Amino acid sequence: MGEWKVEEMSLPALFEQARRIHLVASESGVDQETLRKGCEALQQCEEMISKLGLFSANETKDDISTSNLKYLTVPFYLAELTEKIAQDDRIQIIKISLAKLKEFISFCEAMELVPEEELETYTQGGPNSFADQRAKKIARFKRQRAAESKLLEIKERKERRGRSTKASALSTPVEAGEEDELDDDGEEEREAWVTTISLCLCKAFDLLEMLKKEEEMLLAIKEKQLQEGGKELSQVILDERTMRAEAWHRDSAARVHYTKPAQPITCATFAQDVLEGRAKVSQPHEHKHQPMIFGPKSLVGGSLTGERERMAAQVFQPGYRLPTMSIEEAGLREMEMMNKWQERNAKLLEEANSSWHKDNQKLRPAEEDEDEDDDAAQEKARAWDDWKDDNPRGAGNKKLTPCG
Structure with a gap:
């Protein structure tokens, strides 16, 4: 597979590398070192997805962009690669793989991607009778075959379109702007990834049932060996309870990325740089919004030192007021x-x-309010008497009398 460093790769490149390892491991098989590298790459993908805040618990599949839809399959790929790792403690490997499968199914359930019949079986703990189990497996097998056929059809359609595009490009030159129309296959890519997630769900339910049975068998064998070996059963039960508690806490910590979104990166420009590999998640950043400057390229690109240059740069300005801060700020x-x-x-x-406050309200009795009202009435009456003394009755009508 070549030498590559996980820390220096962008999220799309990291995902494609891990997906290539998963494809090779599913078809033919790879060595343990490559499997561990694939698991490490997928774990790094999970960490970057969590820090970038690509998914939220209140979203559905229609709210997720086409470019981010493929990252829903990361827990499933990690579960399959982890299950193939050879280790002495097989039960621990099975527990980690089961946790990732449950995480994948739970998040697909939140995204409304799990079929209703599978959801009922998963929530109820599985069908009761053998007939129900057989019917569920047949329906799942049909969905898996339909998804595989659809993916093959989409692949052949893209190959035919690519061949026709090359042929037309050799015969007639492509005008400016027509290349975007030829490569506009966003809906097809979205359909392909939704179908891929449906196929991963079918495989995840099959793998979940198989790993559960294997875990039960290994636990029964381990318990029988311990009993035959003469070890204390109480200590074994305590160890098993401790392992279950640790596994529960580990699963909860893994599910918290989806049930409760992590603190997202507030700067959209920095998040885009992380996605495209120009920056790292751990790199410190400041989400400062620089105002746009219009004008000649020689003035905008350089430093506006003189008054004449500043005035020239202000000539080509938009007719609306520019924002002073970003949406995040x-x-x-x-x-x-x-x-x-x-x-x-x-x-x-x-x-x-x-x-x-209540004590201050109690200190003011009702008599105090009544006394204040009486004082105000007395002051008003005195002022009225003084005015009447200064202005006797009829003093202003002397000009109307005959002798006035």
Whole structure:
């Protein structure tokens, strides 16, 4: 497979490398070192997907973009590669693989990708009678064959279109803008990945049943060997409970990436750089939005030192007001304002419900209010009497009398 470093690869390149290893391991078989490299690459993919916040628990398959739809299969590929690793403690390998399969099925269930009949069987713990089991396996086998046929049809369709495109390109030159129309196969790619996820689900349910049976057999053999060896059974039970508790915590930590989304990267530009391999997730970044500058390329690209250059650059400006911050910064600022507003309201409510406020209300009796009203009425009556003394009745009508 060649030498390659997981830390220096982008998410798409890492996924394609791990998917190639999975394909080779499924068809022919690879050595253990390659299997471990594939598992390491898929684990790195999971970490990058979690840090980039590509998926959310409140999304469906229609909300996920076509370029990110393929990353839903990462837990399934990791489960299949992990199951093929040779190790002395086979039960531990089976437990890790089962955890990844359950994680994949649970997330596909949240994305509304699991068929109804499979979902009922999975939630109820499996069909009861042998007839129901046989019917479920036949229906699953038909879905698997249909998905494989559809993927083969899409592949042949793309190959035929590629051959016709090459033939037409040799006969007639392609004009500018026609290449995008020829390569516009986004719907076909989305259909292919949805079909691939459906095929992975069929294989995941089969592998889940097989690993459960294998785990039961290995546990029974281990228990029989321990009993024949004369070891203390109580210590074995305690060890088994400890292993189950550790496995439960490990599975919960793995599922938390999907049930509760990780803290996403707030800078869309940096997230795009990480996806395309120009930056690393662990690299520190500042999501600062630089305002766009319009004008001649010689002025925009260089440094505007003189007043004449600044005035020339301001000539070619848009007729609308440019943004001063990015959408992420505006959201963070609005969230900060809302947190301060909630804290202030909580503080005011706490002061209103405190004993100090209630005691102050009790210290003001009703007689004090009545005395204030009486004082105001007396002041008003005195002012009215003073005005009447200064302005006797009829003092302003002297000009209307005959002798006035």
